[in-house]
Amino acid sequence: MQIVTKRQAAPPDLPRLIQDVLAELGYNVDAAAVAEQVRRLDIGLPAEDEFSVVCAWLGKCQLLHKLDQHQVPISSKQEFQVPDLLAKFSTQTSKTPVLIEVKSKNEPRLSFRPDYLERLQNYADLVGMPLLVAWKFHTVWMLFEVRHMKKAAKNFNITLNTAMQENLLCSLAGDVAYKIGAGAGVHLRFRKDKLLSSEKTEIGYVEQWAMTIDDVYFTNSEGGRCTDLDGEVQSLFTAWDLDEKEEHADTHVHRHYVAGAEGMQFAHTTLVQLLNWESSSDERPHWRGLLRKEQVTANVTDFAAALDMAFRKKVVSHIFYTQPNALPDFLKPSV
Structure with missing residues (x-):
């Protein structure tokens, strides 16, 4: 017997309920702004979860877990950005795990601001681990080394074509096409x-x-x-x-x-x-x-x-x- 859990529809007065809870907690913030932050998390976090499930299912993943991004001191955020995931695959010839930043974007180009990329790389250099990017384009996942992102006029970019050519999902995680x-x-x-x-x-x-x-x-x-x-x-x-x-x-x-x-x-x-x-x-x-x-x-x-x-x-x-x-x-x- 299969048990299916359905998600409950959001109540029509959800913004007011959020505002009431914030008031009870003593926070004087905009409920709409909080709702937007929650919406953005709902976009980002499921992508991390999906990629984690994909890696586990493909069969070459020995360990994968999320990295806690609550860092101290607060001033360290100016220099370091903690990536989303840490992973170790049986296909690696090195003992060092890899770091993975997860993104979901349906445009045929992925872009990182220079300061954002620098903070990610600073963290990778600090712990001595390779830095990879997992990119979901519509229904297709790609995994590539961050070094393949090249500086354009302002940001560091990678095209869909280059990301597919440098895709590690098969050789590292066990993906195949058939x-x-x-x-x-x-x-x-x-x-x-x-x-x-x-x-x-x-x-x-x-x-x-x-x-x-x-x-x-x-x-x-x-x-x-x-x-x-x-x-x-x-x-x-x-x-x-x-x-x-x-x-x-x-x-x-x-x-x-x-x-x-x-x-x-x-x-x-x-x-x-x-x-x-x-x-x-x-x-x-x-x-x-x-x-x-x-x-x-x-x-x-x-x-x-x-x-x-x-x-x-x-x-x-x-x-x-x-x-x-x-x-x-x-x-x-x-x-």
Whole structure:
């Protein structure tokens, strides 16, 4: 049994309630300004939680935790900025963890002010750890060394193109890109049991039937039936955009959900698709709650193993392991 927790809608008088609480606490501040700060936190913190869940799910993360950003003395904030996360991955050839600053921005360029970047780098230099940036662009995550951000007229920028070329999510965290082979899919056969109604229209007869599903089967990219696909491989179809086709015969209706020739998907975007499939609501995944779970998805316990099995069964036709143009020192083989 699946238990779904739904978020309660905000009351219409929420600003007044916030103002009442602030008054009780003795704070003379603008409730609207507080609400805006909370809204901005709701944008930033879920991105950190989502990236943390993604790294844990991909399977190469040994440790990842948030860094407490309440620092003293207050004057230190002029020199140091504590990054969002500290992480250690099994793929690293160095013993030193990495620092990660998390950003979510849907414009094709990410920009840091010079003073902001300097404070982040000062902290990284202080503790002697590499500084990385995790950038969520719409649904796609990228992870790159901060040194790839270049000074423009005023700020330090990185384009989407450069961030993808220097993406470490595969080589460091275990992400892959893959493709379900054209022709692989799931097929359902409905037996027509009883005609309920028939009406003649301008385009022909419209019929309603009582039907029973009497056959369900999967095919691989060669068109052959797969009779022994386990549940985890079958779940890959739920996270892929399949083409639909329907055929009618005298005794049956056939529905086909088949992968086309185009398309490629990252493992980390598949995670969101799987979570949406498993959820009975249309709300976004609750990343903070998922951080506390040992198993993130209900239907896939080991995505890498499922992908490998799907490749051997010829359901997945391609698996891509990407490397950054410039391999960082903490991923280079030790000599």
